[in-house]
Amino acid sequence: MPIRQLPKEWELKYNWLMKINVKNVARLANLPVSIDEEKKFEKQLEETLTYIENLNEVDTTEVKPADNVTGLTNITREDIVEPSLSQEEALRNTKSTHRGFFKVKGILDAK
């Protein structure tokens, strides 16, 4: 497996500069993360972030970012109603329904 060498100063950098706050990111991503996982992810995500810093070697000052490889723009369709899933089909995979609707957790405080 060809693995590009990590820079020698990497270990040093890793010790004094943590780039990612896993707890905060997990909250943003709405993911439950245990304390053990937090430590593990912190190390792994730091590794990945350090690795991808190689991109800084590429000069992109004059480059416009690619936003799409297809060259297609403004793809629209006729706004017409077509047959779709029945209510029963749409609800088939949910665990919790109420009178033919999806039952979800409360979003607003009841008080």
Next chain:
Amino acid sequence: MLNRLSVKQVKNGLKEKRFSSLEVTKACLDAIRKTDEKLHSFVTVSEEEALRDAKNADEKISKGEDAPLQGIPLAIKDNFLTKGIRTTASSKILDEFMPTYDATVVLKLKDAGMVILGKTNMDAWAHGSSTETSDYGATRNPWDISKLPGGSSGGSAAAVAAHQTIAAIGSETAGSIRQPASWCGVVGLKPTYGRVSRYGIVAMGSSLDSAGPITKTVEDSALILSVLAGKDPKDATTSPLKLKLKIESDIKGLRIGVSPQYFINGIDPEVESGVKNAVKTFKELGAEIKELELFDPNYAIDVYTIIQRSEVSSNLARYDGIRFGKDRSYFGEEAKRRIMLGTYALSSGYYDQYYNKAQKVRAIIIEDFRKAFEKVDVIIAPTSPSLPLPVGSTKDSSMFGELADVLVEPSSIAGLSGINIPVGFSSSGLPIGAQIIGPQFQENAILGFAKSFEENTQNAAWRKNEPSFTEVSKGKPNL
């Protein structure tokens, strides 16, 4: 032995009434029964549906009704929604998910007359290149079951190699068709981005995802592509360009680019010599070989990592476990890592540094290929820098896939077409694959080169090699 046939051979046999679709289907189901406990290519075997489809096909054939894949048994990667057949994307979070509609690809295959054998194993959510991160256990490589099949479409590639199916469907974000095809010694086609609809495929990296066939022959690949291709109103990225399939295996005078950057540091010497021998064969067939300087593929690892994780985080941000599946606490480690890295890369203050930078380098890669294809018709390179790696290789490597896929990432990032073809074997009996990369919407060109190679190596000694692990293996399976 009917399971060992190609799509074309089954088509001919059905047409000449030498056997029925039911017989071919039963042969495949039998092979699955005998081998899948060890290989584990399938997450779900849909025996009932397969037998029903086969009987229907036989009835249609007896009435003289023809369709491009009438009565052909196929296996579908488990990230394609199949109405009434469980679809998990190899993630336990979707363990009980029973789709109420078909992916466009599946619908097209059904319309073309396929018999659906079942759903093949993959890395959970397609997040990987080994099929080892499946929540349902790893798939093994039929050539040596102590090795990985590659991934994420590893189940599909292994099923084709082990003759559990006539052909299979896979999907690729960057390498997930070509790399497992390479490691399993079969043909894997990644069509141009936008050639085939993504509707109803469990989304991974939406600006990269492409669906395509994994087959025993190049001709089968072309036939299945012709069924899959086309504009879909349900996927706005599908191209209005029509596929006019015309495969010329005469490559005299055509130009092949070979880039030293793709024979990267650390490449397996047997892979290198295998691919260079294939290039030599092309030269003997009259192609002009040109050395080509390409943008260092190593940077594609970084671009791909950022773009893919960003798109994963955006796609899976919408997953709530309310309408189907289990809740977000059931995400596996790999999915969590990817969602978090993507969330971070897209978060306020970091967007420019990561996502925007990656999209700029992506633009450089696209332009680099555009210029290259002014000089050559196709580019040939190794598909994977290594031979199939041992089971367990992904453990503790959070970037295993990105590194394993270094040579397929640039063309995926640029949305190009590419195909893996088997070009020989290592001294240890493991398959070696080469990829042929073409410009966007030039599937005819890459399939032509692939066919030319296949035709002209048909009698090569290595073509007689058989995977050590199929239902007919004479010796002891290589455990």
